[in-house]
Amino acid sequence: MRPDVFFNGSYGGDADKIEADTRLECKICWHVYDPAEGDGYWHIPPGTPFSQLPEHWTCPQCDGAKNDFLVIEG
Ligand SMILES: [Zn+2]
Numbered sequence: 289m290r291p292d293v294f295f296n297g298s299y300g301g302d303a304d305k306i307e308a309d310t311r312l313e314c315k316i317c318w319h320v321y322d323p324a325e326g327d328g329y330w331h332i333p334p335g336t337p338f339s340q341l342p343e344h345w346t347c348p349q350c351d352g353a354k355n356d357f358l359v360i361e362g
Pocket residue numbers: 314315316317318319347348349350351352
């Protein structure tokens with residue numbers, strides 16, 4: 289098994305999986321990142337897609353990594 293394979297539904301650093309308005313959910317604390325709202329904690333302006341978040345961005349609630357976020361379908 290390749291080390292870069294992530295389980296189904298995880299973001300896994302693959303920007304192709306998500307659209308500009310796709311919301312993602314932290315798998316640790318269930319914090320939701322909504323591109324329409326941005327992120328006040330990291331001073332991310334509204335309208336910023338998850339894929340455009342800076343590399344150092346982490347979950348504002350639990351410090352989880354971007355790769356730990358799960359795509360919310362629908
Ligand atoms: Zn979290």
